[in-house]
Amino acid sequence: AVVSTQSTGFNSRAPTNKSLSVEKVLKKHEDEKKRAYGERILQVEKSYFTPVIFSTSGIIGNEADKLYKQIAVRLSEKTGQSYPDSIRYIRQRLSFCLLKTLVVSLRGYQGSSPKRFTDRNDYNILYMIKNNEKKKKK
Numbered sequence: 001a002v003v004s005t006q007s008t009g010f011n012s013r014a015p016t017n018k019s020l021s022v023e024k025v026l027k028k029h030e031d032e033k034k035r036a037y038g039e040r041i042l043q044v045e046k047s048y049f050t051p052v053i054f055s056t057s058g059i060i061g062n063e064a065d066k067l068y069k070q071i072a073v074r075l076s077e078k079t080g081q082s083y084p085d086s087i088r089y090i091r092q093r094l095s096f097c098l099l100k101t102l103v104v105s106l107r108g109y110q111g112s113s114p115k116r117f118t119d120r121n122d123y124n125i126l127y128m129i130k131n132n133e134k135k136k137k138k
Helices: 022-044 062-079 083-107 119-137
Strands: 002-008 049-055
Touching (some): 022 049, 022 062, 049 062, 062 083
Parallel strands (some): 002 049
């Protein structure tokens, strides 16, 4: 499956948006993404396309909400956690990622160049998680 994310910025008080609800504006952006990419991805890549649209105030589009619910179900099945815990985890991570993106877009990146993930970094993260799980069991 191909997932495309877009954080849409719109002024709800602007004359063009005043007559539309937030849900309709999000739906409009989802439909635009589907028209632009959906057919090509279905025919060329033989895959499904899910547009993930957010407003700048953090409101999530309908397609994105469905996607995150599916991910939460699969995550809860795989980890053994309850569905509410899984969806809460996904939404918290999403909120922090969106907030970080918003701050960087407003202020610009303020640190040294971002660190890239490598296999070694991934291994270190997995190693730390496994060690923490072993410590909790003791």
